[in-house]
Amino acid sequence: MNNQIIRQNLIKNRNKYFSILDSNSNLDSYLKDILQNLKEFDFENYKQNLEIEVVKNLKDWWSNPKKGIKKEEELYAILFEYDYFFQKNVEATAYGIGEWKDFQVQFDKFDMGFDYDFTTDFYACPGIGLRFFDSLESLHHENLPEKYTNDHINYDELKDGDIIEMEEFNDIELVEGYDEIIEIYKLEGMIAIHDVLLKIDRNGGFESLNYKDNFMFIIDEHDSGEVYPLLVKKK
Numbered sequence: 001m002n003n004q005i006i007r008q009n010l011i012k013n014r015n016k017y018f019s020i021l022d023s024n025s026n027l028d029s030y031l032k033d034i035l036q037n038l039k040e041f042d043f044e045n046y047k048q049n050l051e052i053e054v055v056k057n058l059k060d061w062w063s064n065p066k067k068g069i070k071k072e073e074e075l076y077a078i079l080f081e082y083d084y085f086f087q088k089n090v091e092a093t094a095y096g097i098g099e100w101k102d103f104q105v106q107f108d109k110f111d112m113g114f115d116y117d118f119t120t121d122f123y124a125c126p127g128i129g130l131r132f133f134d135s136l137e138s139l140h141h142e143n144l145p146e147k148y149t150n151d152h153i154n155y156d157e158l159k160d161g162d163i164i165e166m167e168e169f170n171d172i173e174l175v176e177g178y179d180e181i182i183e184i185y186k187l188e189g190m191i192a193i194h195d196v197l198l199k200i201d202r203n204g205g206f207e208s209l210n211y212k213d214n215f216m217f218i219i220d221e222h223d224s225g226e227v228y229p230l231l232v233k234k235k
Contacts, residue, residue, distance in 0.1 A: 002107065002232040003198055009108040010194060010228070014187035017180040027177045030138075030145065033224060035181050045193050046131055050196045053128060055205060061125045062094060063208040068121025069096075075119065075211045076100040079142035080127045080193075080219040082232075086140040090130040091217060096122025105214040106229045110217070132189040136182075148172040190219060190228055197231040206233060 021027060021035070061067050062078065077100070079098065080092035098119035100112075137143060148171070172178060197217050209215070213235035221225040 002105070002234075003194070005107045006229050006232065007191065007194055007198075010187055010191045013109070014184055014191070017183045017187070020180050021177055021184075023100060024177055028175050030148070030172075031175060031177050031181055033156075034135055034138055035184070037138075038132070038181075038185055038188060041132055041135070043132070043188070047192050047196050048130075050128060050193065051200060052198060054200060057094065057126050057128075057209065058205065062096065062122065067125070070120050071210055073098050073119040073122075073210065073214055075122075075209055076103050076116070077162075077218050078122075078209075078215040078225075080217070081222055082130055083222045085130065085133045085221070086136050088131075088134045088137050090133045091129045092130055094122070094125045094127035096125075098122075105216065105232055106218075106227075107232070109226055109228050111225050112220075112227045128193065130189055132192065133185060146174060148175070186221075190230060193219070194230045201231060201233060211235070 012019060015195055027035075061069075063069055063071075065071060073096075075096050077097040079095040079097055081095060082090055082092040084090075096119040097116050099117040101115035103116075126231060141149065215233045215235075217230040217233075218227050
């Protein structure tokens, strides 16, 4: 039931952003193409490769004493953390959380605060690939069409007191629909990751971990303050 709730919440949040986009009859054509790329992404192939990757890293890193993992250290969670994602081949690094003050199991987006710590050597280990972000490379500044950049403004020639009118700025992040598309990319990816983790767990794949009751797999963008649960595992 816990993992059903997690999946339902991910889908609910995704659908909320789709509803906002559906109400926009004039979605920017550049953003529309980026959204279409996500719809065409081969998530089945991604999930097959992700399953292989998770099983391999679980054996080679997350539960391997030869990599410094101490079997006696219990895990509250494994955190997947990623950073800049407007590029191809984004990776989320894995961290084992061994201390967590006021820990509570979570089923939706939350702020985990800073009262936690990592286990001895389960730190910045190989985690998971986030290939579903690949098409967002189009939003990297160097790849943006000129109409979405401010390259026409020569900041070196500006003098004290010069005023730049707002209409002179061309910021893709201010285009209606931008924020919703970013969130949809994240949530579609998290749903796929959840499915893979759940499959592995049902096959007993995580029993090599020394986990506490209500152990969680969680994911966040570095310094975002927004953490999503991907899987909850009972003892």
